Every structure is written in structure tokens, then in C-alpha cells.
Amino acid sequence: xxxxxxxxxxxxxxxxxxLNGLDRYNPETTAVFQEYVVQQCDQKFYDCYANLALLKxxxxxxxxxxxETITNILVKSLTVFPSPDFSLALHLLPPHILTPASASSALxxxxxxxxxxxxxxLNVLNNLLAQASYAAFWSTLDSDDLYADLTADVxxxxxxxxxxxxxxxxxxxxxxxxxVLESWLGMQGDAFDKFVKDVCGWExxxxxxxxxxxxxxxxKGTVVRENVKMEQFSRVIRRAYEQPA
Amino acid sequence: xxxxxxxxxxxxxxDDDSDVEEEALAADYREQVQYEGMDEMDGGSMSMAQQxxxxxxxxxxxxxxxxxxxxxxxxxxxxxxxxxxxHFILNSEGPVDLEPPSYYWAWDVxxxxxxxxxxxxxxxxxxxxxxxxxxxxxxxxxxxxxWGCYSVLNVLYSLIQRSQINEQLAAMxxxxxPMAVAGDYGSKPLYRMLGYxxxxxxxxVHCLLGDFSLALKTLDDIELNKKAMFARVMAAHFTTYYYxxxxxxxxxxxxxxxxxxxxxxxxxxxxxxxxKNAQYDSITKKNDQMYALIxxxxxxxxxxxxxxxHTALREKYGDQLLKLQRGGxxxxxxxxxxxxxxxxxxxxxTPPDFDNPELNVDPLEHHLAIFMDEVKxxxxxxxxxxxxxxxxxxDLKKLAGFLEVEPEKLRGWLLVNKQRSRQIRWTDxxxxxxxxxxxxxLDYAMQGDLIHISEAKVGRKLVDWYLRxxxxxx
Numbered sequence: 001x002x003x004x005x006x007x008x009x010x011x012x013x014x015x016x017x018x019l020n021g022l023d024r025y026n027p028e029t030t031a032v033f034q035e036y037v038v039q040q041c042d043q044k045f046y047d048c049y050a051n052l053a054l055l056k057x058x059x060x061x062x063x064x065x066x067x068e069t070i071t072n073i074l075v076k077s078l079t080v081f082p083s084p085d086f087s088l089a090l091h092l093l094p095p096h097i098l099t100p101a102s103a104s105s106a107l108x109x110x111x112x113x114x115x116x117x118x119x120x121x122l123n124v125l126n127n128l129l130a131q132a133s134y135a136a137f138w139s140t141l142d143s144d145d146l147y148a149d150l151t152a153d154v155x156x157x158x159x160x161x162x163x164x165x166x167x168x169x170x171x172x173x174x175x176x177x178x179x180v181l182e183s184w185l186g187m188q189g190d191a192f193d194k195f196v197k198d199v200c201g202w203e204x205x206x207x208x209x210x211x212x213x214x215x216x217x218x219x220k221g222t223v224v225r226e227n228v229k230m231e232q233f234s235r236v237i238r239r240a241y242e243q244p245a
Numbered sequence: 246x247x248x249x250x251x252x253x254x255x256x257x258x259x260d261d262d263s264d265v266e267e268e269a270l271a272a273d274y275r276e277q278v279q280y281e282g283m284d285e286m287d288g289g290s291m292s293m294a295q296q297x298x299x300x301x302x303x304x305x306x307x308x309x310x311x312x313x314x315x316x317x318x319x320x321x322x323x324x325x326x327x328x329x330x331x332h333f334i335l336n337s338e339g340p341v342d343l344e345p346p347s348y349y350w351a352w353d354v355x356x357x358x359x360x361x362x363x364x365x366x367x368x369x370x371x372x373x374x375x376x377x378x379x380x381x382x383x384x385x386x387x388x389x390x391x392w393g394c395y396s397v398l399n400v401l402y403s404l405i406q407r408s409q410i411n412e413q414l415a416a417m418x419x420x421x422x423p424m425a426v427a428g429d430y431g432s433k434p435l436y437r438m439l440g441y442x443x444x445x446x447x448x449x450v451h452c453l454l455g456d457f458s459l460a461l462k463t464l465d466d467i468e469l470n471k472k473a474m475f476a477r478v479m480a481a482h483f484t485t486y487y488y489x490x491x492x493x494x495x496x497x498x499x500x501x502x503x504x505x506x507x508x509x510x511x512x513x514x515x516x517x518x519x520x521k522n523a524q525y526d527s528i529t530k531k532n533d534q535m536y537a538l539i540x541x542x543x544x545x546x547x548x549x550x551x552x553x554x555h556t557a558l559r560e561k562y563g564d565q566l567l568k569l570q571r572g573g574x575x576x577x578x579x580x581x582x583x584x585x586x587x588x589x590x591x592x593x594x595t596p597p598d599f600d601n602p603e604l605n606v607d608p609l610e611h612h613l614a615i616f617m618d619e620v621k622x623x624x625x626x627x628x629x630x631x632x633x634x635x636x637x638x639x640d641l642k643k644l645a646g647f648l649e650v651e652p653e654k655l656r657g658w659l660l661v662n663k664q665r666s667r668q669i670r671w672t673d674x675x676x677x678x679x680x681x682x683x684x685x686x687l688d689y690a691m692q693g694d695l696i697h698i699s700e701a702k703v704g705r706k707l708v709d710w711y712l713r714x715x716x717x718x719x
Binding site: 004005006022025048049052053056059060062082084087088090091092093094095096097098099123126127130131132133134135168169171172173174175176177180208216217218219220221222223224225226228232233235236 | 394395398402454455456457458459461462495496497593594595603604605606607608610611612614615618619621622653656657658659660661663664665667669674675677678679683688689690691692693697698699700701702703704705706707708712715716
């Protein structure tokens with residue numbers, strides 16, 4: 001069940017070699033990493049540890065920064081919420097990136113104002129997902145064309161997010177109103193039926209959607225008991241021999 | 246008694262083991278302190294006899310703390326001194342034949358080196374942000390590479406590679422002789438120690454730069470909780486746990502963070518009677534910082550703390566802890582206050598933008614903002630849990646009425662709390678490894694609007710009490 005944070009099943013060997021060597025600091029490898037991010041976007045896999053290495057290269061060599069790659073990495077990390085990946089990526093971006101636009105747009109020389117705007121927009125999405133405000137997430141996503149631009153490069157973004165949302169739902173829900181689930185998944189009608197039945201494997205009964213029982217949503221009470229070992233009593237027993245009463 | 250034998254918690258067993266280890270460490274430290282005086286005398290007389298004064302005084306100088314308020318020229322020249330010293334150590338023909346002046350020297354040098362790098366970067370950023378000291382701005386603008394992150398990392402990585410320390414540690418892990426892979430450099434104590442402490446230096450630098458996963462990855466070959474080499478130098482021991490704990494906290498692995506902080510704080514409280522020296526003074530501040538961090542972690546992840554820690558925590562941060570644990574918007578300023586007071590002095594690795602002072606935001610603000618988002622996500626969990634604990638089933642709309650929120654909002658809170666009570670927790674192997682563990686003692690599931698609630702009850706722990714009273718009376 002446990003997978004180390006730095007492990008990615010689909011990582012090619014040459015990327016692995018860079019990550020484990022000093023080449024991870026070599027500005028010339030940015031191109032390789034950038035190419036790898038494109039691959040992740042196209043082929044629907046994800047490698048957080050490698051992406052963080054690229055952000056680190058940008059952190060050290062700001063002149064190499066490619067805005068598009070940064071936003072793609074962030075969008076990719078949204079698709080694995082509620083893991084901390086998005087935040088970990090944010091930590092490596094320039095410190096002024098989250099300061100409100102009013103402060104930075106006052107500066108004509110601030111060349112990366114568009115980037116900070118994009119990052120802040122994505123941060124809004126991330127917070128909505130983290131707070132499980134899924135309905136608000138979908139409406140926000142639709143509210144601004146910039147979001148469509150930002151997520152365009154990531155193949156199957158909506159689908160990936162939907163699967164992720166479904167996963168978090170299955171952890172806490174046994175039955176849910178169809179209308180609520182529709183708003184959470186941001187879809188209706190046949191598409192909804194199809195997704196719920198085929199992708200999630202849940203049942204629709206009238207206006208209720210039933211999630212099969214799993215380890216997480218059965219919520220069974222347990223009693224944790226003390227595990228007593230003989231050794232804990234060794235001192236007492238020894239004393240009993242040493243000082244016969 | 247047989248009734249207690251089933252279903253024990255593995256977590257408790259781990260605690261017991263580390264308890265034994267701490268005892269051993271504490272004993273080891275006591276021994277060390279007693280011999281310390283002798284070591285110094287030996288080292289002193291040898292160096293007098295064998296080494297030229299010059300190189301020895303340079304070695305000693307490298308470990309000397311630089312005054313915080315030292316003028317820029319001094320900071321620049323200190324950088325040059327480090328460069329030439331490390332150049333001499335790393336790039337002479339073959340390993341240099343030097344004995345470190347003392348057992349602590351290697352740690353002190355790396356520690357001071359990083360400290361100066363850290364304070365230089367903070368200073369440079371501040372000068373750029375305030376933008377009113379033209380003279381210093383000019384000087385700093387002209388020397389972008391002084392105390393550059395590439396050169397600092399270069400030193401640390403070179404020391405690690407030269408000494409083959411990772412290979413040596415890996416061999417030790419396999420129970421093989423480390424000297425077999427140490428090479429010409431690594432077999433010398435000077436290189437081995439410098440290499441070893443450079444690993445811990447890297448942990449620190451990565452953490453200062455906000456790269457928390459890489460910080461933890463750096464320690465792959467070092468085994469914590471064992472009689473590790475760093476444990477013999479108190480300050481190194483302490484620093485390691487602080488940065489590992491902090492990195493865990495930023496990766497939202499609060500249980501692991503608490504484990505790290507608790508380990509070192511217990512160790513400090515057990516050994517503080519033997520540390521009436523300057524080393525201990527510098528520790529006191531970090532000590533308080535770690536209590537603050539534990540308070541934060543416990544608020545995120547309620548858990549039973551070690552009694553010593555719990556008592557001290559209540560003494561130092563009693564009021565704050567209460568507010569943190571209560572959650573809600575009132576807890577936000579407390580989270581912020583404690584985070585500000587106890588985080589490392591974050592730095593930005595590149596020279597600041599002197600032309601746009603406003604762009605040079607203090608990196609602390611950046612990391613704090615990200616952290617506070619997570620706090621806000623979580624802030625209703627304590628409220629939700631405190632209510633759920635009272636029922637076995639509950640109607641969602643009714644509960645929403647109690648809490649005076651929209652039912653849909655509450656549904657979200659319930660999902661969030663459930664997600665956040667699942668955490669990755671370390672069990673074995675590297676620090677980044679771990680398994681997902683449901684950490685809460687409270688569990689629930691929603692069936693439409695009906696919330697089913699169950700609690701994991703902890704059976705009474707009688708053995709400790711029984712043994713303690715037996716020992717007292719018998």
C-alpha cells in the first residue's frame with residue numbers, strides 16, 4: 001500500500017539517473033525535464049518527484065523558467081489531490097508569486113505578472129478541492145476562459161479530477177443523493193450514469209447512488225487494547241527471587 | 246492478564262523501542278561529557294607538535310561563529326576564507342593530512358558555513374526589499390555569486406562525494422566494513438566527518454529553500470533512531486531532528502513530525518543536567534520552537550503525547566494549544582504566530598531584484614501563506630469531531646443546524662476531515678517511505694443525510710500504572 005514519495009512506476013531510466021545524480025542541478029537538464037512534463041500531460045501519468053526537481057532548477061536559474069511548464073506541473077498536481085503535491089510545488093516558486101495582483105501589477109517591470117495571476121488562479125482551484133467544495137470547483141473552472149487555457153495541455157484533466165473526487169467520496173459515503181453527486185462530479189444525464197456505473201462501479205437506485213462498502217466507509221468501531229509482554233514484568237519477577245519475603 | 250494480549254498497537258511497541266534507544270543515547274552522552282575534557286587536551290597537544298600553526302588556526306577560525314551584525318566586507322571575506330579552505334581540503338593532491346582540531350570541529354564548520362550562507366541571503370534580501378542603502382546595494386549587485394547557492398551546494402556535495410560517505414553508510418547498513426569502500430579520502434576522519442555532516446547540512450539547506458521532500462530524501466543513508474554518528478554531537482543531533490520534523494510537517498505527515506520532535510525533546514530533557522555549557526544555551530531557543538511545532542502538529546493530528554512533552558507543552562504554550570485544538574477562525578492567528586516563531590529562516594536562492602524592491606517578498610511570507618491555506622482547509626475539523634463524538638448516528642441537516650452552517654458546507658467538512666485523518670506514516674526504509682494509516686480514533690460514513698459514527702476506544706492502559714505502583718511499594 002505504501003509507496004515512497006520519490007517513486008514513480010512509469011519513470012524512464014534516464015530520468016531516474018538524473019534525479020539520483022548531480023545532474024539534477026545541471027541547467028542543461030531542464031530541457032529533458034520539460035520534455036518529460038509534456039509526456040506526463042499527454043500520457044496521463046504523473047511523477048511529482050521529477051517535477052519538483054525541475055521547479056528547483058527554475059528556482060536556481062530563474063532565466064530558464066518556462067511559465068507554461070510551471071502551470072502544467074501545477075495543474076498535473078491538482079489531479080492527485082488531496083495529496084500535498086500542489087503545495088510542495090508552490091513552495092519552490094518565487095516568493096512573490098502569491099502576493100495579490102494589485103501589488104505586482106502596479107509594477108510595469110514585473111515581467112511575470114501573468115504567471116503569478118495564473119498560479120493564484122490555480123491556487124484557488126486547489127483550495128476548493130482541498131476543502132471538498134467540489135460544486136464550487138466546477139463552477140469556478142467554468143467561470144473563466146483562463147482556466148480552459150491552463151488545463152488544456154493536460155489530457156483528460158476533467159476525467160482525472162472526477163476520478164479523484166469519486167475516490168474521496170467512496171471513503172466517506174455509502175449512499176448519496178443523485179443531485180448532490182451530480183454537482184460534485186460536475187456532470188448530468190447519461191454521461192453521469194455512465195461515469196458512475198462504468199468508471200466507479202456504483203449503483204444508481206432512483207434518486208440515490210449507492211457506493212459499495214469498502215474498508216473506509218464502513219466505519220466500524222474497534223477497541224484498541226494494550227499488548228502486554230512478559231519482559232515488562234521481568235524486573236518485578238526478578239525482585240521476587242532476589243528478596244524472598 | 247490474557248485478556249490484554251490480543252490486538253496490541255504496533256505504534257506503542259515502536260515507542261517502547263525508541264525509549265530504550267534514548268536511554269542508551271543519554272548514557273552515551275553522559276560518558277562523552279565526562280571524557281570531553283581529556284579529548285580536548287589530547288587534541289591540543291598533538292596539534293601543537295605536528296601541525297603548523299597557520300592551517301590549524303584557519304581550521305579553528307572556520308568553526309568560529311561570525312557576529313550577526315558583522316559588516317558586509319567581513320561577510321565577503323569570510324566567504325572567501327571558506328572557499329579557499331574547502332578548496333585546499335578538496336582539491337589538494339590527494340587527501341590532506343590533517344587532524345580535525347576537535348571532535349566537534351567538523352560539525353561546527355558545516356554548521357557555521359550554512360549559518361553564514363543563511364544569514365547572508367536573508368540580509369541581502371532585506372537590503373533589496375528596503376531599498377534605501379545605495380552603497381550596500383551596489384556592492385551586493387556587483388557580487389551575485391558570493392554566497393551563491395550553487396557554490397554552497399557544490400561544497401556540500403563535493404565533501405559527500407570525496408568522502409564516499411554515502412557508500413560507507415550503505416555498507417554499514419548492510420553490516421559490512423565501511424573502510425572497504427571508503428577510499429583514500431573517506432578513510433581519514435577529517436573527510437569522513439565533514440562528509441557526514443555535509444549530509445545533514447544538505448538537509449538543512451534544502452529545507453531552507455522550501456524543498457522539503459528532497460530534504461528528507463537526503464537522509465536516505467542515515468539511520469535515525471540508531472546510534473548514528475550525529476548523535477555524538479549534541480547540536481548535530483538536535484538540528485537533524487528539527488529539520489526532519491519540520492520537513493515532515495510541511496509534507497503534512499504530522500504523526501511523523503510529532504515522532505521526530507518528541508524523540509529529540511525527550512532526549513534533551515533527559516540530558517539537560519549534563520549540559521551546563523554554551524552549546525546548551527543555543528539549544529534552548531530551538532527547544533521552545535520545537536514545542537511550538539509540536540503544538541501545531543497535535544492540533545492537526547490529535548494524539549497522545551509522551552507525559553514529559555505534554556507537561557512541558559502545557560507550561561510553555563498552554564493557552565495557545567487550547568485555541569489551536571478548538572479550531573475555527575480564532576485559531577488562525579495562533580497558527581500564524583507559532584509558525585513565524587518556529588520555522589527556519591527561509592531563504593530565496595537567487596540574488597534579489599534590486600530594481601523592484603516590492604518583488605522581494607520575504608520567503609517566510611510565501612511559505613507561511615501556503616501553510617495557512619492548509620490550516621484554513623482544516624480549521625473546522627475539531628468542531629465537527631467534537632460534535633460527532635457525542636452520537637452514534639446523526640442527521641446531517643440537524644447537525645448543520647447546531648453548527649449554524651449550510652448542510653452542503655458541512656458535507657464538505659466531513660469529507661475534508663475524513664481525508665485529513667488518513668496520513669502517510671513511516672514504518673521502514675527511507676524517510677519518504679510510509680504507509681497510509683487512518684489516524685483518527687473517530688470514524689464515520691454518510692448514508693444519504695444520516696451520519697454513522699463509530700469510535701475506536703482505547704482500552705485502559707493498566708500495565709504502566711500497575712508496574713509503577715508495584716515498584717513503589719515493593
